[in-house]
Amino acid sequence: MARTVTPGPRRRPTTASPRMIDAPPRLPMRGTGLSEAEFQKTVATVEWVPALEYGWDTGEAIGRFLAGLRAGKIYGVRCRRCGRTVTPPRAFCELDFKPMDEWVELPPTGTVNTFSVCYVTWDMKPLRKPQVPAVIEIDGTTPRVGFLHLLGGLRGTSVEAVHRQVQIGMPVRAVWKPARERSGAITDILYFEPVRGKGRKA
Ligand SMILES: [Zn+2]
Numbered sequence: 001m002a003r004t005v006t007p008g009p010r011r012r013p014t015t016a017s018p019r020m021i022d023a024p025p026r027l028p029m030r031g032t033g034l035s036e037a038e039f040q041k042t043v044a045t046v047e048w049v050p051a052l053e054y055g056w057d058t059g060e061a062i063g064r065f066l067a068g069l070r071a072g073k074i075y076g077v078r079c080r081r082c083g084r085t086v087t088p089p090r091a092f093c094e095l096d097f098k099p100m101d102e103w104v105e106l107p108p109t110g111t112v113n114t115f116s117v118c119y120v121t122w123d124m125k126p127l128r129k130p131q132v133p134a135v136i137e138i139d140g141t142t143p144r145v146g147f148l149h150l151l152g153g154l155r156g157t158s159v160e161a162v163h164r165q166v167q168i169g170m171p172v173r174a175v176w177k178p179a180r181e182r183s184g185a186i187t188d189i190l191y192f193e194p195v196r197g198k199g200r201k202a
Contacts, residue, residue: 061089064103070184072176074106076141084142108174109195110138113146117162129157136172136192152191171195 034042058066061077065088068075076087077100085104093100115134119127132154137146152175154165172192182188
């Protein structure tokens with residue numbers, strides 16, 4: 001069928017006109033799956049266990065915090081300008097842009113700021129008894145400055161069972177590893193357990 005072309009205003013031909021190219025042809029997949037035994041027999045593999053070591057400088061603030069945990073103590077730092085006491089400690093006050101002023105030893109007790117009920121491990125393995133990660137505000141620190149740890153000493157495995165025993169604002173205390181097993185890590189505290197019979201913090 002003939003096309004009717006209405007002549008428009010004349011355009012200058014440009015040298016940079018796009019060039020049409022063909023798309024590459026689609027080829028059928030020709031791969032062949034291997035069984036584990038075939039893979040072990042036919043594919044060259046190398047097994048190598050690298051002996052790699054690395055060091056991590058914890059810095060002054062976290063270094064002293066971890067040393068405290070090994071000794072069964074929780075340390076925090078205070079800024080006199082804003083009046084906050086925080087743990088884990090930090091070298092500088094992020095509100096005042098100045099070094100923290102003093103170290104304080106805090107009690108091994110606190111309250112639950114928030115929590116979750118978790119049925120998978122960090123590497124996605126299913127758990128029958130859930131882990132209950134929680135943000136703990138250590139007593140003596142400024143409200144809403146806490147750290148993440150686990151709640152333990154709970155009975156039952158269902159979400160409902162956890163909810164019956166855990167509430168936001170609930171008092172808890174640290175359960176420590178035996179002193180000889182501590183290594184200067186946050187896991188020197190095994191978990192925080194509910195302080196039963198104590199009222200909720202307002
Ligand atoms: Zn401050």
